[in-house]
Amino acid sequence: MASYRLDELAQRVGGVVRGNPQRLLSGVATLEDAGADDLSFLTNRRYRAAALHSAAGALLVARGTDLAGRDLLEVEEPYPALARILELYHPPAPPRPGVSPDASVAEDVRLGEGATIEPFAVVAPGCELGAGVVVGAGAVVGAGCRIGDGSELRPGVVLYPGTEVGSRCLLHSGVVLGADGYGFATSKGRHIKIRQVGKVVVEDEVEIGANSCVDRAMLGETRIGEGSKIDDLVMVAHGVRLGPHALLAAQAGIAGSSRIGRHATLAGQAGVAGHLKLGDEVIVAAKSAVFADIEGHSFVAGIPAVDHRRWKRSQSIVQKLPKLREELRRLAAQIAELERRLEEEE
């Protein structure tokens, strides 16, 4: 791995050095694991004590962070700067483009320059794959799919026929896009399948985590907006419109036809019921369930989800309900006593 001086790193990320600009750093490591040759970082205040005691050679910090005596690289936004520095130390592996002789690629598939198809991958007829696209081992791209430049499907991804994926997307192993939406018409106790003839459209620069699912729409589209980032084991049901720039943490789920605005965040294991509208920049707390429309810029929590401060207040009282009930009983006793005394008086 290449080494960089602290001032070189500062130049790359638009930062300022406090301490020794000549400090040579050969890698990036956590506060705990870092040695004298490593850059570490403080992006979360709760780790300040760990930062003070870290053996790291230097620390990437937010402007104004007080860590006296340490060699510091100060930047406006440490987290994006860390992203750039990690790219520097760990550049992506050089592509090994080409179609594996062990892959099954239909004759009419249009492959962009530098595309890679790994062993046992299948690309069905009518597909169009952009420049530099990578289809991982064992991945299956159904008939008539389109994948934009630079997008990568890790091993085992499945795209159902007609799925559209934008440019510079990253789909992790086990992702399934375009499976049938969960649509059944129940008549006389039997569930009749409603053919799901819509599709899934994933816009540019979307990342989807391992084993997550986005179902095809009954009609029209299920759409994942540009720049949205989806974690592992997430469910996006048929007809949902998400984002752009949404964040869905692990095991979150959105039921059919709901529309989630720009820059929305669902924390882990959160759920949104079907046919709802969530405005821009809505945040849903972990493990919460949204059962009604939510206005933009709200932060909601609970089951059902309400304003998170209200939820916090209610929950703190729920914890004290045994005391509240005791208090109620005491008051009842006091009242009975008052009544008795008053009767004596009368």
Next chain:
Amino acid sequence: MASYRLDELAQRVGGVVRGNPQRLLSGVATLEDAGADDLSFLTNRRYRAAALHSAAGALLVARGTDLAGRDLLEVEEPYPALARILELYHPPAPPRPGVSPDASVAEDVRLGEGATIEPFAVVAPGCELGAGVVVGAGAVVGAGCRIGDGSELRPGVVLYPGTEVGSRCLLHSGVVLGADGYGFATSKGRHIKIRQVGKVVVEDEVEIGANSCVDRAMLGETRIGEGSKIDDLVMVAHGVRLGPHALLAAQAGIAGSSRIGRHATLAGQAGVAGHLKLGDEVIVAAKSAVFADIEGHSFVAGIPAVDHRRWKRSQSIVQKLPKLREELRRLAAQIAELERRLEEEE
């Protein structure tokens, strides 16, 4: 795509035309996307305003729906009618039967007429596959599995050895049937694996969504009843008996050995603990957790799940707990005041 006149459609679904029976319709679309050549539909009252303003050429509606001035196709049950009309406009792709030269099929496998084995699929020894069965690309059918006529395994499905799947089933990508149940005997701090020597039996006309799991029983069977429909990322643990005609929405889970009656419904992210009995037609609300047996025909909600009206009432008061506590404090103050006055009197 074929076009149909409104009266032709009415004949197919046993409906009645209100308006122009000659209206020619070339497709089906959502209220939002439909144009003058499209049939749209109103199956959910909350979209009535959208129906009034839709550009659709005609609308499929429930008998007696008031949408004056529109060409209507009235039926008793719009949702099943929609299912039939979608089949009409979007007939399933004609099968391309045959065994891919890139598949690995054991010599003794019995393949029904018109079966399809796609590239890189594996069918292990001793399997019996019915007529018209489709094993998608990269799917793996373990030794001694049986799959009934007309069932389809989408790419990447895995059946562990000995799994039985009925007829006309549809298993979506990433489904795993028959993985070991989660059974360990803990002794002196170590978890000893209990061999799971039972199997999974999926009856006829079951659909299972992407990346869902049904584990094999320790002994005997895990059984998915006829006509049950399971959404994506659902967990059915070892020894569960489900259905028939159950509905499990996305990310729901049922722990080991529980028995769920006919026509039961688990909404999204609901959970049922192990060794429980849920009666027929039980509905468990989204995000709820069932920790006790539930009688048939109940609709339960909450954690732990109770009658949903009780849950709703309790939850609405939880929201008002801060007010309740204030009220309690006010009463305490009033009582103190009363006591003071009474003492003065005495």
Next chain:
Amino acid sequence: MASYRLDELAQRVGGVVRGNPQRLLSGVATLEDAGADDLSFLTNRRYRAAALHSAAGALLVARGTDLAGRDLLEVEEPYPALARILELYHPPAPPRPGVSPDASVAEDVRLGEGATIEPFAVVAPGCELGAGVVVGAGAVVGAGCRIGDGSELRPGVVLYPGTEVGSRCLLHSGVVLGADGYGFATSKGRHIKIRQVGKVVVEDEVEIGANSCVDRAMLGETRIGEGSKIDDLVMVAHGVRLGPHALLAAQAGIAGSSRIGRHATLAGQAGVAGHLKLGDEVIVAAKSAVFADIEGHSFVAGIPAVDHRRWKRSQSIVQKLPKLREELRRLAAQIAELERRLEEEE
């Protein structure tokens, strides 16, 4: 299948026979399914009535269990004994070692003796696989992975490059180890990917259920401790340290960088937020969410999770809130009446 006399079984598991030691048993079955030739077992008190009425030839029970008139095999710990007896009746299938001609194994891969690589599996350059390792059909082992002796990857497992798996592990179909952690730095409304350059380390004797995910660390490791057992559809995020000997039931999730002590248990659908510490032997109840550090030996429940007895008490009062509110109103009315009467007096 082999048959064993009850006294033979007793010898194998260090138990004592009550009743007929000559009783010949040809298999193991559930209380419900067992016939006169079967051994059944009672490991859960709620099935005592079923045990009394079971047609089983004999029953494996805990020492001192009162089931008069039945042939019993008494042991200290029935569940581990059952594990051993199931091994006896259902010995694992003999291995069919060798590399399938349909697999893709890089030239430099070091394969231990008796390793099995099934069709359409991929083992990338630089991997080291121990003796008796099984890589199931369609599984993908990325570059530079290490897998210890006797570990098995069921069909469709994916290990990202650099993943380390110990000895005697069992990874079920659809498991994804080492996918990128969910790390993004948000700047000016865009989510910038932070390269995840750490890895996943799975220690010895770990079992991971179908479609579960363990993400690679941003830096350093995500580590699954020795002997831990993970159920299906579980999420372990980047940088987590788990176990040893932890139990994670289905659909549980642990967010980034949290550390979970020895012998911890997360029940089904439980969640743990990021950057937390859970001590040894902590138990988190089903459907609960941990939002704060938890001391060792705690049993917590609820959202947010608190001591489970406190949770139970609070929840039982939540159910009675409508009554509590009525009571409050009644007290208010009584107080008003008292005030009126007192005023009359004054």
